[in-house]
Amino acid sequence: MGKVIVPTGYKSVLSLYGTQTAIGKMKRIFEDKLAQSLNLKRVSAPLFVEPHTGLNDDLSGTERPVEFGVKETGQSAQIVHSLAKWKRVALAKYDFHVGNGLYTDMNAIRRDDEMDNTHSIYVDQWDWEKVIAAENRNEDFLREIVQAIVNAVCDTEEEICAMYPVLTPRLSREVKFITSQELEDKFPTLDEKERENAIVREFSTVFLMKIGGALNSGKPHDSRAPDYDDWSLNGDILFYNEPFDNAIELSSMGIRVDAKTLDAQLRLADCESRRSLTYHKMLLGGELPLTIGGGIGQSRLSMLILQKAHIGEVQVSVWDDETIEICKKSSIMLL
Numbered sequence: 001m002g003k004v005i006v007p008t009g010y011k012s013v014l015s016l017y018g019t020q021t022a023i024g025k026m027k028r029i030f031e032d033k034l035a036q037s038l039n040l041k042r043v044s045a046p047l048f049v050e051p052h053t054g055l056n057d058d059l060s061g062t063e064r065p066v067e068f069g070v071k072e073t074g075q076s077a078q079i080v081h082s083l084a085k086w087k088r089v090a091l092a093k094y095d096f097h098v099g100n101g102l103y104t105d106m107n108a109i110r111r112d113d114e115m116d117n118t119h120s121i122y123v124d125q126w127d128w129e130k131v132i133a134a135e136n137r138n139e140d141f142l143r144e145i146v147q148a149i150v151n152a153v154c155d156t157e158e159e160i161c162a163m164y165p166v167l168t169p170r171l172s173r174e175v176k177f178i179t180s181q182e183l184e185d186k187f188p189t190l191d192e193k194e195r196e197n198a199i200v201r202e203f204s205t206v207f208l209m210k211i212g213g214a215l216n217s218g219k220p221h222d223s224r225a226p227d228y229d230d231w232s233l234n235g236d237i238l239f240y241n242e243p244f245d246n247a248i249e250l251s252s253m254g255i256r257v258d259a260k261t262l263d264a265q266l267r268l269a270d271c272e273s274r275r276s277l278t279y280h281k282m283l284l285g286g287e288l289p290l291t292i293g294g295g296i297g298q299s300r301l302s303m304l305i306l307q308k309a310h311i312g313e314v315q316v317s318v319w320d321d322e323t324i325e326i327c328k329k330s331s332i333m334l335l
Contacts, residue, residue, distance in 0.1 A: 003116045004323050006330040007243040010309045013166040016333050023302050023314055026160050030301065031126065033152040035103060038145065040128055043094070045104035046086060048077040054277025055089065057082040058225045063112045079109045082295055084228040085279050087129035088256060088288050096289070101130030106295065117310050118248055118300060120317035129256075129293030137255050137290060139209075142233055143177060145292060146207045149237065149251065150175055157305045167307060170242050176203035179210045180221035192221050196247040200240040206247070209235040213268070226265035227274060227283075229254035239304060250301060253294020259284050310334070 014022055034040065048068075049055045056065055056078050065078040080086070083106050090102060106127040113119050132141070154173040161167045178186075178199065187195045199206050212224030212231030224231060234254025241248040257265060262283055266272055274280050282288050302314035310327060312319060312334035319327075319334065327334050 003114075003320075004310065004326045004330075004332075005117055005244060006326065006332065007309055010243065011331055012308065012313065012333065014164065014306060018164075019306060019308075019313065019333075022160065022164060022306055025163065026156060026302060026305055027298060029159055030152060030156040031103070033155055034126065034128065034149070034296070037148040037152050038103075038128065038130055039100045040103040040130065041096075041100065043090065043102045043104050045083055045090075045106060045127065046080065047107060048079050049086065051076055051078055052278070054227075054274060054279040055085045056080055057084045057228070063110060066109045066111055080106070081108055081110060082106060082123075082125070083127040084225075084293070084295070087127060087293055088228075088291050089279065089282070091129055091131055091291060092282075092288050096131050098131050098133050098289075101128060101291070101293070103128035105298075115317075115319065115323065117244070118303065120299075120311055120315065120319075122315060122317040124298040124315060125295040126298060127293070127295050129291050131289045132255070132292050134290060136292070137230070137233065137258070139233065142209075142235075142255055142292070143175075143207070146177075146235070146237060146253075147173075147175055149253075149296070150205060153239075153250070153301065153304075156301075160305050167305075170307070171239055171304065172204040174203075174205060176206045178206060178208060180208060181210065181215050183208060184215050184217060184221070193247075195221075196238055196249075197245070200238050200247040201245065204240045206238040207235050208238060211235060212265075226257075226269035226271050227262055227280060228256055230257050230261045231265060232261075241304070243307070243309060248300060248304065249297075250304070251294050251296045253292070255292045256290070257283070258290060259286055 067078045104127050106125050108123040111121050154171050157169050157171050161169050183195050187198050211221050236249050237251040238247045299311050299315040310332050316335045
């Protein structure tokens with residue numbers, strides 16, 4: 001299968017100009033709905049951080065950050081992969097309290113990502129984080145937050161479709177909650193991505209829970225860094241992507257590690273050396289608030305709601321020659 005898949009008979013229902021206008025409207029609507037439903041305040045965020053702080057998201061641990069030297073300081077800085085750790089420090093620094101939180105526009109470069117219909121090396125997402133009480137570190141609270149996000153997505157889709165009658169709502173606000181182990185048990189002969197595709201075909205909107213730890217098969221459903229999500233209280237929001245008959249991940253999120261779970265997950269992941277980093281010292285020392293948070297892909301949400309076939313139709317990035325040629329022949333207008 002090639003890197004670019006073109007749905008049979010695909011043609012964007014919005015013009016290039018109309019698409020740009022719709023993206024702006026959609027982002028403003030969704031930001032407002034997300035902020036209202038989760039009680040979030042918008043803040044400014046860094047594009048790069050210093051490596052010694054431990055604030056950069058290590059993702060699965062194999063991706064190389066874009067790093068450069070800073071003339072004035074003589075030190076290096078790294079373009080962020082995400083703001084998973086920075087947000088928690090910001091909540092403490094800015095004196096946020098239980099029940100409220102922050103969100104920000106996050107822009108990143110992930111140069112090792114494989115580029116296809118839904119992936120580019122440029123990442124744009126809403127990163128959000130909220131302070132919670134100790135009694136909120138449970139699955140019921142996690143489910144409530146997931147449902148609030150899904151409702152905000154579906155409400156946004158309905159408003160955009162009302163503005164653009166050529167678009168019709170496709171997304172479901174009814175969420176199927178299932179753990180990665182339950183999914184493996186349900187589809188034991190399928191690989192991880194095939195399982196995700198199979199479950200969204202059945203339930204349309206899915207929150208796949210408990211990602212990071214090893215399953216009965218001996219490996220995790222997907223890799224997760226050990227130092228932000230609690231692997232027993234996290235997950236991915238998946239939507240059925242109708243033109244491709246598969247799953248599209250809109251958000252990775254979860255209740256964050258406390259000192260106890262960070263200690264345990266650093267041992268499990270063989271990442272003991274991270275204990276000496278500034279962020280990890282603060283967390284292990286009880287200096288950071290308990291939080292829940294995640295990222296919500298801006299371009300992927302644009303793709304879903306505006307019914308686009310390729311992420312390059314809603315964001316500007318760089319593409320290989322094969323992708324450019326296929327899109328050109330298929331009337332896929334890359335920005």
